[in-house]
Amino acid sequence: xxxxxxxxxxxIAVYAAVSILTRRKIEKPADEAQPSRGxxxxxxxxxxxxxxxxxxxxxDAQGVLARLQEEEIECCLYEQGRxxxxxxxxxxxxxxxxxxxxxxxxxxxxxxPV
Numbered sequence: 001x002x003x004x005x006x007x008x009x010x011x012i013a014v015y016a017a018v019s020i021l022t023r024r025k026i027e028k029p030a031d032e033a034q035p036s037r038g039x040x041x042x043x044x045x046x047x048x049x050x051x052x053x054x055x056x057x058x059x060d061a062q063g064v065l066a067r068l069q070e071e072e073i074e075c076c077l078y079e080q081g082r083x084x085x086x087x088x089x090x091x092x093x094x095x096x097x098x099x100x101x102x103x104x105x106x107x108x109x110x111x112x113p114v
Contacts, residue, residue: 049076052105053095061093064109071108073101 052075055061061077068075075097080090097105 048099049096050099050102051094051096052102053109054080054092056092058093061095064112065095067112068095068097068105068108071104073097073105073108075101075105 053061053064055064065075065077075095077093077095080092080094083089
């Protein structure tokens, strides 16, 4: 019976310590008050993004991405998923821009040499 009380007391002590530690709020410095939202998450607030370029070659995609960035058009390069909505396999890379920058990006891409 004595052992049961010892185990019960240890369990209660550990449970209380864990619950106290998890309830404590961690104080952050004023300059870190807003958490970093990451590269892509902060861009998503600007509205939907539209794919403006599609290619199989990574080097080709990097060239188009660099040209868009030279013109100060916000863009991102991503590897496409495994299959499209019809089940056809996708191999390649895409470049997306915010919807508001789509006409400028398409115009720039259409004037690039092949």
